[in-house]
Amino acid sequence: MRAASLFLAAACLLLSVSVYPATAATSMSSLQNKLNKLSQSIEQHKKELSDAKKKEQAAKALESELKEKVTVVQSQIGVLKSQIAVVQNSIGVKEQEIAAKEQEITAKKQEITAKQGEIDTQWTAFKGHMAAMQELREGGSVAMLSSVTNLYELLTFNQALQDISVKDTEILTNMRNAKEALENDKAQLEEQKTQLNSQRAELQSKKSELDSQNAQMTAKQSELNSSVAAAKLSAAEAQKAQKDAQAAIESDEMNYEAVKKEVQKLIAAAASSKPQLSFTGFICPLKSYTRISSEYGWRKNPVSGVNKLHAGTDFAAPGGTPIYAAASGYVQVAGWSSGGYGNYVIIYHGKMSDGQQYSTLYGHMRSVATSAGKYVQQGELIGYVGSTGNSTGNHLHLEVWKGGSKANAVNPRGYIPMK
Numbered sequence: 001m002r003a004a005s006l007f008l009a010a011a012c013l014l015l016s017v018s019v020y021p022a023t024a025a026t027s028m029s030s031l032q033n034k035l036n037k038l039s040q041s042i043e044q045h046k047k048e049l050s051d052a053k054k055k056e057q058a059a060k061a062l063e064s065e066l067k068e069k070v071t072v073v074q075s076q077i078g079v080l081k082s083q084i085a086v087v088q089n090s091i092g093v094k095e096q097e098i099a100a101k102e103q104e105i106t107a108k109k110q111e112i113t114a115k116q117g118e119i120d121t122q123w124t125a126f127k128g129h130m131a132a133m134q135e136l137r138e139g140g141s142v143a144m145l146s147s148v149t150n151l152y153e154l155l156t157f158n159q160a161l162q163d164i165s166v167k168d169t170e171i172l173t174n175m176r177n178a179k180e181a182l183e184n185d186k187a188q189l190e191e192q193k194t195q196l197n198s199q200r201a202e203l204q205s206k207k208s209e210l211d212s213q214n215a216q217m218t219a220k221q222s223e224l225n226s227s228v229a230a231a232k233l234s235a236a237e238a239q240k241a242q243k244d245a246q247a248a249i250e251s252d253e254m255n256y257e258a259v260k261k262e263v264q265k266l267i268a269a270a271a272s273s274k275p276q277l278s279f280t281g282f283i284c285p286l287k288s289y290t291r292i293s294s295e296y297g298w299r300k301n302p303v304s305g306v307n308k309l310h311a312g313t314d315f316a317a318p319g320g321t322p323i324y325a326a327a328s329g330y331v332q333v334a335g336w337s338s339g340g341y342g343n344y345v346i347i348y349h350g351k352m353s354d355g356q357q358y359s360t361l362y363g364h365m366r367s368v369a370t371s372a373g374k375y376v377q378q379g380e381l382i383g384y385v386g387s388t389g390n391s392t393g394n395h396l397h398l399e400v401w402k403g404g405s406k407a408n409a410v411n412p413r414g415y416i417p418m419k
Contacts (some may be wrong), residue, residue, distance in 0.1 A: 002161040007014055032372040038256045039338035040252055042249055049245035056238035063231035070224045080214045087207045088261040094200040101193040108186045115182055119175040125171055153325045248327060280348050282326040283378060284417045285362060286385070286396060289317040292418065294393055298337050311409040312361070312399035313416070319366055319394040324400070325376045326360050326416060334382075335397075341397070342389025343368050345382050356402050363397035364388050 296312035300307050329349035336346045341363035349358045366386025370376060387394045400412045412418075 003200055011020065013148060018368055025029075029361050032335060035256065036335040037253050038259065040259055041339050042252045042256070045245045045248040049242055049249065052238045052241035052245055056235050056242065056406070058083040059231050059235035059238055062237065063228055066224050066228045066231060068219060073221045073224060077217045077221065080210055080217060083208060083215065084210045087210060089205045091200060091207065094203060098193060098196045100201065101189055101196060105186060105189045105193065108182060112179060112182045112186060115175065115179045120170070120181060122171055122313075126169075128351055139254045178216065224399055243333055245292060268365070279327045279329070279352055279378070281352065282360075282400075282416050283324070285324050285326045285360075285398060286315050286317055286321060287324070288321070289315040289396070289419075291316050293393075296409075296413065301390075311364070311406065312397050313418070315385075315396040315398065316392060317385045317396060319384075319386055321394075321396075322381055323362055323369075323383045324366065324379045324386060325382050326378070327358070328376065329359075329380045331370050331372055331374045331376060331382070332359065334368050337363070337389060340390035342391060343383065343386065344389075345370060346374065359401040361397075361399040361401070361406075363399070364391045364395060366394075 034035060060348060162240045293316040296313050297310060298307065299310045301310075325347055327347070327349045329347045331345060332348050333346040334343065335344075336342065341361070343365040344361060344363040345365070346359055346361050346369055349360065351357050362383060364386055365383040365388065368383045370380075370382045376382060384397050385394055391397075398412050398416065399406070399409050400415050402410045
């Protein structure tokens with residue numbers, strides 16, 4: 001559509017009733033092909049630009065999501081480090097308690113050794129007493145008895161020997177009991193040390209588990225940071241792709257303008273030809289259709305949702321239905337439109353009996369069956385119904401231009417026979 005008005009003006013100057021100059025037709029066709037290719041290239045680069053913007057948005061969204069995950073992982077690492085510090089401190093306390101128990105055990109061992117020395121000494125003394133008493137019983141007691149003067153002394157002597165024996169036995173028993181108590185204390189201390197060792201082992205196991213979790217979280221953090229860097233790189237690449245696509249669009253648009261200038265030169269060169277085309281009226285471009293799906297006039301565009309003038313009439317018909325020229329004339333445009341018509345054709349018909357110049361536009365074709373610069377007869381096949389461009393279903397969009405440009409589009413119902 002960007003070149004439609006140019007080619008309509010060119011047709012007015014280059015076309016005649018009987019002969020269309022071959023060189024002009026070739027030039028117009030060549031320029032039309034260039035414009036079509038440039039329009040397609042612009043659309044492709046616009047799509048690339050749109051895709052790059054979406055990629056950048058997706059990359060930035062991913063980066064934001066990953067940064068949130070990094071924050072969560074950092075928080076978890078902080079908690080783990082705090083737990084590790086608490087456990088490490090508990091291990092230190094247990095080790096101090098174990099060291100204290102070991103000192104107590106060592107001291108208890110020394111007490112046991114000392115007590116054993118006392119028992120050994122007392123046992124030596126006891127054995128001496130027992131030997132002396134044995135001597136008394138075996139003979140010494142005769143001498144002792146000879147010196148006894150009365151029964152009381154005799155009984156006292158005997159009691160004294162018994163008391164010595166009982167006292168020594170009592171001392172030895174007490175010392176043995178004391179040693180057993182020390183041994184029991186030592187065993188309790190050993191049991192307490194064993195428990196402390198077990199508690200320390202549990203704490204060390206817990207610390208190892210926390211260290212493992214911390215290592216996993218640290219690795220996860222590193223992985224997320226790498227992903228964040230990759231997302232940033234992807235966003236940067238998308239930004240570069242946008243710049244490249246924008247530069248390509250600008251380059252194509254500059255070339256497009258250059259081709260338009262070539263068209264204007266061709267129009268100027270052919271201005272002296274003053275073509276004179278005429279016709280008497282139009283026929284319906286479709287031999288059959290299901291209904292008029294949209295009339296000429298203001299409406300909300302079904303694709304964009306914007307309220308604007310619908311400059312033609314839409315004929316709903318099955319895809320592939322043949323489309324015929326509504327009147328004889330020269331094909332001004334035949335190809336792809338970047339303005340939303342999809343595959344389309346514009347035919348210049350010249351003057352009708354009312355003295356006005358007319359052109360017709362056929363949009364959203366599945367495919368085009370004619371070419372720019374060709375003269376077509378009324379009722380000649382020019383394409384097939386489709387749904388290309390900005391379309392929501394198979395139909396023919398038909399416009400009638402009065403006065404030579406789209407700005408003067410009129411309601412087709414006043415010119416085209418319809419049901």
